[in-house]
Amino acid sequence: xxxxxxxxxxxxxxxxxxxxxxxxxxxxxxxxxxxxxxxxxxxxxxxxxxxxxxxxxxxxxxxxxxxxxxxxxxxxxxxxxxxxxxxxxxxxxxxxxxxxxxxxxxxxxxxxxxxxxxxxxxxxxxxxxxxxxxxxxxxxxxxxxxxxxxxxxxxxxxxxxxxxxxxxxxxxxxxxxxxxxxxxxxxxxxxxxxxxxxxxxxxxxxxxxxxxxxxxxxxxxxxxxxxxxxxxxxxxxxxxxxxxxxxxxxxxxxxxxxxxxxxxxxxxxxxxxxxxxxxxxxxxxxxxxxxxxxxxxxxxxxxxxx
Amino acid sequence: xxxxxxxxxxxxxxxxxxxxxxxxxxxxxxxxxxxxxxxxxxxxxxxxxxxxxxxxxxxxxxxxxxxxxxxxxxxxxxxxxxxxxxxxxxxxxxxxxxxxxxxxxxxxxxxxxxxxxxxxxxxxxxxxxxxxxxxxxxxxxxxxxxxxxxxxxxxxxxxxxxxxxxxxxxxxxxxxxxxxxxxxxxxxxxxxxxxxxxxxxxxxxxxxxxxxxxxxxxxxxxxxxxxxxxxxxxxxxxxxxxxxxxxxxxxxxxxxxxxxxxxxxxxxxxxxxxxx
Numbered sequence: 001x002x003x004x005x006x007x008x009x010x011x012x013x014x015x016x017x018x019x020x021x022x023x024x025x026x027x028x029x030x031x032x033x034x035x036x037x038x039x040x041x042x043x044x045x046x047x048x049x050x051x052x053x054x055x056x057x058x059x060x061x062x063x064x065x066x067x068x069x070x071x072x073x074x075x076x077x078x079x080x081x082x083x084x085x086x087x088x089x090x091x092x093x094x095x096x097x098x099x100x101x102x103x104x105x106x107x108x109x110x111x112x113x114x115x116x117x118x119x120x121x122x123x124x125x126x127x128x129x130x131x132x133x134x135x136x137x138x139x140x141x142x143x144x145x146x147x148x149x150x151x152x153x154x155x156x157x158x159x160x161x162x163x164x165x166x167x168x169x170x171x172x173x174x175x176x177x178x179x180x181x182x183x184x185x186x187x188x189x190x191x192x193x194x195x196x197x198x199x200x201x202x203x204x205x206x207x208x209x210x211x212x213x214x215x216x217x218x219x220x221x222x223x224x225x226x227x228x229x230x231x232x233x234x235x236x237x238x239x240x241x242x243x244x245x246x247x248x249x250x251x252x253x254x255x256x257x258x259x260x261x262x263x264x265x266x267x268x269x270x271x272x273x274x275x276x277x278x279x280x281x282x283x284x285x286x287x288x289x290x291x292x293x294x295x296x297x298x299x300x301x302x303x304x305x306x
Numbered sequence: 307x308x309x310x311x312x313x314x315x316x317x318x319x320x321x322x323x324x325x326x327x328x329x330x331x332x333x334x335x336x337x338x339x340x341x342x343x344x345x346x347x348x349x350x351x352x353x354x355x356x357x358x359x360x361x362x363x364x365x366x367x368x369x370x371x372x373x374x375x376x377x378x379x380x381x382x383x384x385x386x387x388x389x390x391x392x393x394x395x396x397x398x399x400x401x402x403x404x405x406x407x408x409x410x411x412x413x414x415x416x417x418x419x420x421x422x423x424x425x426x427x428x429x430x431x432x433x434x435x436x437x438x439x440x441x442x443x444x445x446x447x448x449x450x451x452x453x454x455x456x457x458x459x460x461x462x463x464x465x466x467x468x469x470x471x472x473x474x475x476x477x478x479x480x481x482x483x484x485x486x487x488x489x490x491x492x493x494x495x496x497x498x499x500x501x502x503x504x505x506x507x508x509x510x511x512x513x514x515x516x517x518x519x520x521x522x523x524x525x526x527x528x529x530x531x532x533x534x535x536x537x538x539x540x541x542x543x544x545x546x547x548x549x550x551x552x553x554x555x556x557x558x559x560x561x562x563x564x565x566x567x568x569x570x571x572x573x574x575x576x577x578x579x580x581x582x
Binding site: 076092105106 | 397400
C-alpha cells in the first residue's frame with residue numbers, strides 16, 4: 001500500500017451531465033502518468049476531484065492517505081497543482097506571488113525564490129505579473145507547483161505556451177521529481193511529447209476510463225501493427241520476393257522504400273526474413289504504434305462497443 | 307489562523323498596489339476636510355464646539371460613502387477570483403474556504419479602517435491645530451464616530467461577500483451591490499419618511515419605528531452617532547428623538563455586529579458549498 005493516488009469507482013455528475021463515470025485507478029509513488037483525452041473527456045474533473053475542490057457524487061478519492069474533499073488539508077502541503085490556463089493577480093510581482101504561495105504551504109519564501117531561477121524567471125521576478133507573457137505566467141505557475149518538493153504533482157496542460165527549450169527543461173524537472181519518488185500526473189494533448197516520458201497512460205473518453213496501463217501493455221492489448229520500413233538498394237525489383245507476398249499488407253512508399261504492417265507475433269519473423277532475403281537492404285526502420293495511434297484505437301474501440 | 311493572516315496581508319498588499327488604499331484615503335480625507343472647514347465657517351461665531359458640527363457632517367457623509375466604498379471593494383472578492391481562475395489555484399493550497407473568506411475580510415477591513423482613521427482623523431487634527439477648543443466628550447464622540455464608521459464599512463463588506471459568493475457572474479454581483487446600496491442608503495429611509503408623513507402617527511408607533519430603523523444598518527449607524535451624545539444631538543436636530551429614544555448605544559452597536567456576522571456566516575456557508 002504505497003499508492004499516492006487511489007480512485008475507487010468514482011462518478012461525478014453536474015446536474016444531468018456525467019463528467020466522470022465509475023472510474024477506478026491507483027497510482028504508485030514515483031510514477032509519471034499521462035492523463036489523455038479530448039476536451040470534455042473528464043480530465044480536469046478528475047484533477048479537481050484529486051484536489052478535493054469538488055466532491056465525488058459516488059465513490060472514494062484518496063490522496064496521500066487522505067480524503068481531500070472531506071476538509072483534510074495536511075496532504076495538500078505535499079501536493080503541487082498547475083491549473084490549465086493558470087492566472088495570477090496581476091497587481092503583484094512574480095516574487096511577491098511566489099512568496100505568498102510559499103507561506104501558504106508553510107515553506108520559507110527565501111527557498112522558493114530558487115524556483116524562479118529554475119524556471120528562468122529570475123530576471124523578471126521584480127516585475128508585475130500583469131506584464132508577463134503567457135509563457136512566463138505558465139513558468140510562474142510551474143514554479144508555484146514545485147514549492148516544497150511535492151509528493152504529488154497534478155499538471156493540467158503544463159507545456160502550453162512554453163517554447164521548445166523550456167519544454168525540455170520542464171521535462172527535466174519532472175524527471176528529477178520522479179527520481180525523488182514523486183508521482184507526476186500530466187494531462188495533455190501533446191501526445192508525442194508525453195510518449196517517451198510516461199510510465200503509465202490513462203485514457204479518458206466521455207467520462208469513462210477506456211485504458212490504463214504502461215505504453216507497452218497498451219500496445220499488447222491494442223494489437224496494433226508495428227510499421228517496418230525496408231530501404232532497398234538499387235530500387236524496387238519488378239518481382240517481389242515470395243516471403244513478402246505472404247507477409248500480408250505491404251505497400252510501396254516510394255521507388256526504393258516499402259512499408260510492412262506487422263502484427264506483434266509476426267514482427268520478429270518478418271524481420272528475420274527481411275535480413276536473410278537475398279536482395280540488398282540498405283536500412284530497416286521499426287516504428288512501434290505511437291501514443292497517438294493507441295489513443296485513436298482505444299477511442300474507436302470504445303465507440304464500437306456501444 | 308496563520309493562513310488567514312497570510313491572505314489578509316496579501317489582500318492589503320494588493321490594495322496598496324492597485325491604489326485602492328490611496329484612492330479611498332484621499333477621497334475620505336478631501337471630503338471630510340472640505341465638509342468640516344466649509345461647514346464650520348458659518349457656525350464659528352455662534353460659539354458652537356466645531357468638532358460636534360464635524361461629527362454631524364461626517365456621519366452624514368459616511369452613510370452615503372462608506373457603504374459604497376465597502377461594496378465596491380467586496381463585491382468582486384469571490385466571484386471575481388473564481389472568474390479569473392485565481393481561486394482554483396488558491397484553494398488547491400492547504401487553506402480552508404472560511405480562512406480565505408475571513409482573511410479577505412480582515413484585509414479589506416484593514417484598508418477601510420486605515421482610510422477612515424486617516425481621512426477623518428486628519429480633520430480632527432486640523433481643527434485642533436487651528437486652535438479650536440475641543441472638549442473631552444467631543445473627542446469621545448469623535449472616536450465613536452470613527453469606530454462605528456469602520457463597523458458600518460464592515461457591514462457592507464460582509465454584505466458584498468454574500469453577494470459575491472452567491473452569484474455566478476461579476477456583472478450580476480456589481481448590479482446587485484449597487485441595488486443594495488440604493489435600497490439601504492436611499493430608498494429605505496425615503497419609504498419610511500413617506501409613510502410617516504402619510505400615516506401621521508396613526509398606525510406607526512415609536513417602537514415600531516425603532517424596529518424599522520434597527521433593521522437597516524445605515525439607520526442604526528445614524529442613530530448611534532447623531533443621537534448618541536448630547537452635544538451632537540442638539541446640533542443634528544435629533545435632540546427630540548434622543549430624549550424619547552429607548553435604544554441604547556450597546557443595542558445599536560450589537561445590531562451592527564449582527565449585521566456583520568450574519569452576512570459573513572451566510573457567505574462562508576455558500577462559498578463552502580460552491581463547486582468550482
